[in-house]
Amino acid sequence: MTVEQTDTLVVGAGQAGVAMSEHLGRLGVPHLVVERERIAERWRTQRWDSLVTNGPVWHDRFPGLEFAEVDPDGFASRAQVAAYFERYVAQLNAPVRTGVEVQRVQRNRGRPGFTITTSSGVIEANRVVAATGPFQCPVIPPIAPDTASLYQLHTADYRNPEQLPEGSVLVVGAGSSGVQVADELNRAGRRVYLSVGPHDRPPRAYRGRDFVWWLGVLGEWDAEVAAPGREHVTIAVSGARGGRTVDFRLLADEGITLVGRTRGFEDDVVTFESDLGDNLARGDANYLALLQAADAYVARNGLELPEEPEAHRIAKDPDCVRQPLEALDLAEAGVSTVIWATGFSVNFDWLNVDAFDEQGRPRHQRGVSSEPGIYFLGLPWLSRRGSSFIWGVWHDAKHIADHIATQRKYLDYHRAALRAGGDGGVPGEARMATCTTSKNNRMEAK
Numbered sequence: 510m511t512v513e514q515t516d517t518l519v520v521g522a523g524q525a526g527v528a529m530s531e532h533l534g535r536l537g538v539p540h541l542v543v544e545r546e547r548i549a550e551r552w553r554t555q556r557w558d559s560l561v562t563n564g565p566v567w568h569d570r571f572p573g574l575e576f577a578e579v580d581p582d583g584f585a586s587r588a589q590v591a592a593y594f595e596r597y598v599a600q601l602n603a604p605v606r607t608g609v610e611v612q613r614v615q616r617n618r619g620r621p622g623f624t625i626t627t628s629s630g631v632i633e634a635n636r637v638v639a640a641t642g643p644f645q646c647p648v649i650p651p652i653a654p655d656t657a658s659l660y661q662l663h664t665a666d667y668r669n670p671e672q673l674p675e676g677s678v679l680v681v682g683a684g685s686s687g688v689q690v691a692d693e694l695n696r697a698g699r700r701v702y703l704s705v706g707p708h709d710r711p712p713r714a715y716r717g718r719d720f721v722w723w724l725g726v727l728g729e730w731d732a733e734v735a736a737p738g739r740e741h742v743t744i745a746v747s748g749a750r751g752g753r754t755v756d757f758r759l760l761a762d763e764g765i766t767l768v769g770r771t772r773g774f775e776d777d778v779v780t781f782e783s784d785l786g787d788n789l790a791r792g793d794a795n796y797l798a799l800l801q802a803a804d805a806y807v808a809r810n811g812l813e814l815p816e817e818p819e820a821h822r823i824a825k826d827p828d829c830v831r832q833p834l835e836a837l838d839l840a841e842a843g844v845s846t847v848i849w850a851t852g853f854s855v856n857f858d859w860l861n862v863d864a865f866d867e868q869g870r871p872r873h874q875r876g877v878s879s880e881p882g883i884y885f886l887g888l889p890w891l892s893r894r895g896s897s898f899i900w901g902v903w904h905d906a907k908h909i910a911d912h913i914a915t916q917r918k919y920l921d922y923h924r925a926a927l928r929a930g931g932d933g934g935v936p937g938e939a940r941m942a943t944c945t946t947s948k949n950n951r952m953e954a955k
């Protein structure tokens with residue numbers, strides 16, 4: 510069996526893997542990116558049909574290439590995003606190999622590096638970057654009823670309204686996905702119940718600037734940790750229909766029935782928490798805080814941006830907020846479908862190294878794992894708020910590539926020192942796998 514060797518193996522060719530390849534290439538680090546499906550597969554097949562980017566493309570892109578066919582202030586379709594990353598890989602001439610699944614990564618014993626078992630052979634690498642995505646496994650909470658009478662699916666499997674059986678729909682979760690899917694179904698003539706939990710909802714734009722710009726200049730994309738108690742708060746934004754502020758009261762005016770967090774299902778009845786008003790109020794507070802911070806920024810910097818007093822007005826609560834439903838008889842309400850917009854988890858079953866805490870969460874600092882030679886990229890809050898987004902992952906990849914190049918420099922020094930000492934030294938980097946145990950020990954003792 511031939512064993513292929515490389516310095517750094519990058520697993521996954523979504524935006525994270527592509528960014529990683531760009532930075533490794535720039536620093537001259539030999540590497541290979543393996544992807545089990547196609548480049549940017551999640552944008553191709555694991556999102557609903559009408560999805561567009563949440564941010565305008567002047568922002569949601571890598572520095573090295575613009576979205577040629579999309580207005581800079583516009584929002585790219587998922588197909589345009591996939592095509593963008595295809596083009597990016599071609600422009601870089603990046604070593605991406607598709608159709609290869611990594612099944613197992615194990616640290617070598619008595620010599621440096623890792624042995625990686627893939628669907629098409631064995632690879633040895635000195636380092637492995639896990640770029641397999643922040644949103645891998647759809648999460649459906651245990652309250653989901655075990656009943657055949659309801660069609661249940663996660664937003665990861667939702668494509669369009671026609672896919673659903675006739676009838677009303679309960680959408681559980683009101684982050685960007687839940688809000689957009691609920692809105693689309695309502696516009697398609699479905700009766701929709703939207704279960705709203707705690708959320709942030711920035712204005713789509715304010716005083717002529719998109720919220721991505723405001724978060725940038727106010728330093729919020731760079732926040733290293735979420736505010737205490739806000740770690741799991743979802744963000745409700747949308748680029749759909751040209752991009753609009755997510756306004757739950759407007760959605761209610763347009764026909765969606767808002768309900769509180771879903772508590773549970775019993776027989777045919779679903780019950781809701783009495784937190785709808787509070788959740789909306791906290792979302793409003795988040796919205797208004799951003800407007801105030803933006804106003805202060807404008808004043809501080811003497812910017813000439815048009816005032817927008819009407820943006821500060823919060824509409825009156827609709828009936829469904831003033832008298833929220835505590836329970837809903839699904840059969841009576843004609844609910845045929847429940848869509849779970851309840852987020853994702855990660856799965857690193859293939860990464861058999863000591864890089865995880867007791868809860869199975871990756872242990873790392875800015876993506877540099879506690880297990881030397883292992884790196885994580887693309888995870889939410891990897892280094893800051895922007896880490897799982899297109900532009901943010903590019904900057905995290907740069908940091909990881911720097912770390913890898915620095916490690917390689919230490920080894921170069923070591924080899925040069927050995928050569929100067931006249932013992933023949935250790936040959937090239939990829940051949941480190943052939944180091945003897947004693948040389949390896951000396952290297953670690955340095």
Ligand SMILES: Cc1cc2nc3c(=O)[nH]c(=O)nc-3n(C[C@H](O)[C@H](O)[C@H](O)COP(=O)(O)OP(=O)(O)OC[C@H]3O[C@@H](n4cnc5c(N)ncnc54)[C@H](O)[C@@H]3O)c2cc1C
Nearest residue numbers: 521523524525544545550562563610611641642887898899
């Ligand atoms: C609905 C939705 C909308 C979003 N919209 C935006 C947006 O508008 N703007 C934005 O910046 N971000 C957005 N995001 C967030 C983020 O940009 C995307 O989730 C993006 O896909 C993450 O890119 P990634 O490269 O980190 O991971 P992924 O795109 O998930 O790529 C990981 C790749 O790894 C591959 N892989 C996994 N396991 C293996 C294995 N064992 N071996 C080989 N390959 C493997 C997968 O096939 C996949 O292609 C959105 C997320 C969601 C869920």
